[in-house]
Amino acid sequence: MTSATPFLMFQGGVAREAMELYTSLFDDGEIVSADTYGADGPGPEGTVMRAHFRLAGQDFFASDSFVTHAFDFTPSLSIWIQCETEEQLTRLFDALAEGGQPMMPLGGYGFSDRFGWVNDRYGVSWQLNLGGVAAA
The missing domain is CATH 3.30.720.100 (Signal recognition particle alu RNA binding heterodimer, srp9/1)
Known part of the structure; x- marks a missing residue:
């Protein structure tokens, strides 16, 4: 490979x-x-x-x-974005949430001080994290 x-x-x-x-x-x-x-x-x-x-x-x-499938994207596979600033985190979250579905609003969680998870309007799932905490 x-x-x-x-x-x-x-x-x-x-x-x-x-x-x-x-x-x-x-x-x-x-x-x-x-x-x-x-x-x-x-x-x-x-x-x-x-x-x-x-x-x-x-x-x-x-x-x-061009084939209609009975499946689409699932949040069990997501794109992890490690943000460098609060402004970047908020901008990305807001843009991806527009027309989409926030799954975990921006907030502090046990594994991260500032994190949000959103499915965008196309069904793609994004995990957005601020700081040095790595994906679990």
């Missing part, structure tokens, strides 16, 4: 929209590449066949599924 990269499969043709939100929230966020389906499919024209984006130095892949 040479690498392991998280791959996010979106339903409903929102992969590009989600990547644009995510990359706008991080100073180094960028969509590296995005291949889309053409008029001859098999997915709807213009939807993401496979994309590569980067957040906080971490590479991700994404796609729009």
Whole structure:
């Protein structure tokens, strides 16, 4: 093996929209590449066949599924973000919670003085932590 990269499969043709939100929230966020389906499919024209984006130095892949599945994202797998400032933590939490579902509001918990967990509007789960406490 040479690498392991998280791959996010979106339903409903929102992969590009989600990547644009995510990359706008991080100073180094960028969509590296995005291949889309053409008029001859098999997915709807213009939807993401496979994309590569980067957040906080971490590479991700994404796609729009043209098949409707009986499953979606689950919070049992989340993206952990270690924030450096209170402002960064609050900004990310608020942006990701807009249209989403806060699961643990920003607060002090036994494992962290300042932490929040949110499912964003696309169903992707994010754990946001301030300070030096590592993921358990």
